[in-house]
Every structure is written in C-alpha cells, then in structure tokens.
Amino acid sequence: MALLEVENLQTHFRTPDGVNRAVDGVSFQLEQGETLAVVGESGCGKSVTANSILRLVPEPPGRIAGAIRFQGTDLLKLPERAMRRVRGNDISMIFQEPMTSLNPVLTVGRQLRETLSQHERLSRRDADDKAIEMLRVVGIPEARRRLGEYPHQLSGGMRQRVMIAIALSCRPKVLIADEPTTALDVTIQAQILDLMRDLKTKIGAAIILITHDLGIVAEVAERVMVMYAGRTVEEAPVAELYRSPRHPYTQGLFGAVPRLGSSLIDGESRLAEIPGVVPSLKQRIPGCVFASRCALATDLCRQVAPGLETKAPGHRAACHLAPREASAA
C-alpha cells in the first residue's frame, strides 16, 4: 500500500461567473521516503492539489471530491478534529513565502513550541530543548539566541529554515513543500535545497515538492508529475521523463527552458515557444486540455479527453498520440 494515494481529486471553486475547475481529476501515489515533484505553470492546480491534501481549501467556495488516502484512511472523510491531528503530525507543509507564513508578532521559539505542544505533551523546558535541537538540525547558528527573536530579525533564508524546522518538528511522514525556494536568491536556494536533501535522509519523510523550476526537479526529485490546466498530463521517474518526455506539453516545457551553458555549445539558439495561452478553467473542456496549444492536435484530441495511460514502465502520459512501448502493456 502506498503511503499516500490521491484518486481522481477534483477541487472546484464556485465563483460569480461559473465554476472554476482548478483541479480536475488528479491521481497519484506517494511511496514511503520518496520525493515526488509536481511541476507546472501558474494556475495549473499544483498548489491547490497540495492544499486539498491537507484540506486547507476553504469550503465553500471550494469543494473537494475524490479520495485522498493516507495509510489507508480517506482524509476527505475525517472529521475536522481528526484532520487537525494529521496536519503537522503526519503531513506537514512549508510554503513559498516564509515572511507571510510565520507569525510576525510571536518569537521563533514560541512558534516552534506551539507546534510541538499541539502534538506532544512536553514541559516548557523540554519543548525549548527540542526547539533548539530542531534549529540546529536545519543549520541555524546560535540556536538558543534565535529562539527569542522575531521573524523580521531573520533573513529570508533563515526564515525558510525556521519554517522547515517547524514543519519537521513532529517528524511527519509526508512533507509538502510548495515552491520552498522561489522567493530566495540562488545562492540561498542552493543552501536550502542542500538542507532538504540532507534532512530527507536523516528524517526519512516522503516529500511532495511543488515547483515550476525544472532544474530543481532534476536535482531533488525521484519521480515527477506534470500538471496542466488542472489535470495530470504526464508522470514518470525523473531520469526517464527528462530523457524521453511523451506529452507534447512536457516536450514544449523542456524546449522553453533556457539552459545554463547552452550558448557555449550551440551558439545562438532560440528558445522554443509554446504558442497561445492556458485555457480558462471556467468552461468544461471535453477533450485534451492542451489541444488548443498543441501542434499535433487532431479532432479526436479536441473531442475526447485522453486518459493517463502507461506508455513505458513507470511512465504514464495523457495523450492520444504519444507512442506506447511494446513492453508497457
């Protein structure tokens, strides 16, 4: 049994001008200790997927349907009280903007202790000791002094380290990281990615990494799910996906990414463009969601939505036209 199993997740939002199908039929599994990257551009539903897993989507206007099974229990059927025990304890999350996700009027120590005491019975002194230990784990120097400081006294990279310390303080089995380094500078991003890799081996949590950066995916993830307009379009082990992307959207995405050092090899090359724009999620799209921008689209693509099919071992893609390897029956 997979650690986390998401089946036909649909998160829709009621808006004044129609239902927004932010996530429209996403399924995936997460194994113990594995790192799964969810990639896609803004509005593809990757963050809503993450928020749906922890039931952080406000209902209404949102509505989550499908099944999210964590160790066999469907989280969508749990009462709110039980769900609160799951959050932070079994599944925790770090967000993109560490300044807005930390409470600006509470000290770092108080915020760490709060999480610890929600889930474990600890004396003040034990909680402090544990908080200091967590700050050391995430590489914050002078941990004891930092406990008394407020978020604004820390740099962006330090704040994100504190967020990670809070998220990991109860030793969750799943860590959801939603664009954890997007707000950081590259040299600080390198530090945080290094820290996440290091902690993963130490703590052994499975990670769902949400990002738009294909470079980060290549460096951190084991498996990748590509989303477009609320649906999964492709899923594969990282090396396999980068070697032979099957879905035209994934192929387009790879072509559009400028690669450092490429001009040294092939001189002046043009970036590949994906023409057009993402379709509105407020109208029902009967066929393939990418058909309006796909150079290969046929009438079949526009009329019938392709299912996520196994095209090669461990490699699934939702495309009528992507070839299937003989071995992947």
Place this chain on the structure above:
Amino acid sequence: MSVPLLEVNDLKKHFTVRSGLLGAGAATVRAVDGVSFTVAKGETLALVGESGCGKSTVGRCILRLIDVTAGQVVLDGQRIDGLSVGALRPLRRRVQVVFQDPFSSLNPRLKVRDILAEPMRNFGLAKSRADLQGRIERLMEMVRLPRDALGRWPHEFSGGQRQRIGIARALATEPDLIVCDEAVSALDVSVKAQIVNLLRDLQRELGLALLFISHDLAIVEHMTHRVAVMYLGKIVELGPKRQIFAAPRHPYTEALLSAVPVPDPGASRQRIILKGDVPSPINPPSGCRFHTRCPYAFDRCRIEEPELRPTAGGHYAACHLPEGASGLHSDSLSPLAGRALG
C-alpha cells in the same frame, strides 16, 4: 573608439535610513557604491546579482527615477545625472523602461490604445491622428498582438500579453536604450520564452541597446552580449558573455553559476555552496566585500579592497586571487565545464 551610447562613471547612490528607537539614529545604505560601465549602441549588457546588490538602483539612476549621490551618467556624450527635470525631458524619450510586474506597471484605467498613445503625445511624435493610429498599429505588430486588442483594458490580458503591452509602450518613443528591470522574471516558463525571443528579435530589428537587469543567469545567457556581476553595490566582474559563463574570474560569479539548478538529472557538478547570507549594505565588510563568504579568502582580502582590473579581452574582475590560483580559473573545475563537454 566611438562614443558609447551610455557611460556610467563611478556611480554612487546612498540612502539614509532611520534606525534605532523612534528613528533616533541615522544610517547610510550604500546601495550602489562606485559602479562604472558602458553600453554601446545596439548592445545588451546584463546586470546580474542577488536581491539587494543594487542592480535595480543602478537602473533607476540611469532612468533618473531617483537622483544620484555621486558619479556620472552620460548619454551619448551628454551628462544627464545633474540635469534639471525640464532639460532632461527630451532625453527621456531616448531611454525607456520595462518593469517586472506586468500587473502593476500598466494604468488599469487606460485602454491599450491610450497606454501606447500617451508617450507619443507627451513627446509630440505623431504628426496627425492618422499618423498616431498608424504608429500604434505598427507597435502592436512589433509585439505580435492583434489590432483588436487596442480597445481593451489591461485586466483583460494575461501576464505575458501585458508584458508585450509594456514593451510596446517602451518602444513608442523610439528609444535608443531600454532598461529591462527583471522584465521576464514574473512570467511562466513557456511565456518567458516568448518574451525573451521577442526582445531579442526587436533588438536586432531596431538596433536597440538593452540594459537587462536580472537575477536569472540562464535567461541572461540567452539574452546578452556582455555581463556585469554585482555584489553589495559594486561590480565584481564584467566581461563578454562567453568568458563570464565559461571561465568566470571572480569566486562570487563562480558560486552564482554553480548554484543554478540544471535541468538534467544525470548531471554531476561540482557545486559551491556559499555559507551565510549577504552582509548588510549599511555596514559592508572591510576589504573585499565578498570575503565573508568567499571560499578562497586570505588575509589581504580582509584588509584591502580589490579594484576592478582588466584580465584579458575586455574581461574585468575585482579579486586579489592571482590567475590560476585555487583551481578557479582552470577549465576543468569551471562549474560548466563538465556539462559543456558531456
């Protein structure tokens, strides 16, 4: 050598900030602290560095959106750093800007037609209504937007389309130089590629010079002819693109390049992870400003500030390390070497 289009000499911009209880103390932020470079006609110079290094402040000084503290900004042989607002006005036509955020940089109460017409009216560029209309339509063609978009409001467009409108507005005055301040940073990958290609095409067609301010090194590599790397208000390295990316001379440039995640799961790279954060520009470190994070720093770096010195072929670096020391300059250890060959 001909006169460069833009020349910046020892530019400084210091801000005074209040500090301490109730703003009792005052401190000086040395946002830009002695920066010099030139941009030739039709050339792209990229200004790269991390947040707070002063790259955007340099751009704003050149645009005279803020006044400079010291130094010179020379446009086509004429000093513009001290000009009065009135005297500056005709020169503003020649230097335009594209900002990062396409959502806040367009007036939401003007239709696209008026957004594009306004700069041309300001500078009296159109001879008649028909001329104005013709110019507006040509601009829309240049940025590959349909003509019927002219009657619509900014909120009706996606981020990428808005950035095209922003570019069209910058082109409206037929400038010689456009300052692109993180102009593609807020865009999604596939849209970013569209805008990068558009900017490159326009530059070639119109012979524009671009000052491309960005923190995204992969995009910079695609866009630029030359690169200036900034750290804490100073240029630490400046040179032609190929030299900067293939054989960086400054340890900061080297670390910056090695920190960029590469979209290739099989790549094995030597990564340099810098320790700590960027120090405060209120109280920059003594000597070389990078010495607190530099893996190769030695005694001299802590005491004496290195000057930006020419190395070879228009390449400048501000570093005390002798050439060939520390493995920094041998190609085999360059952060890109493994990939470029493999």
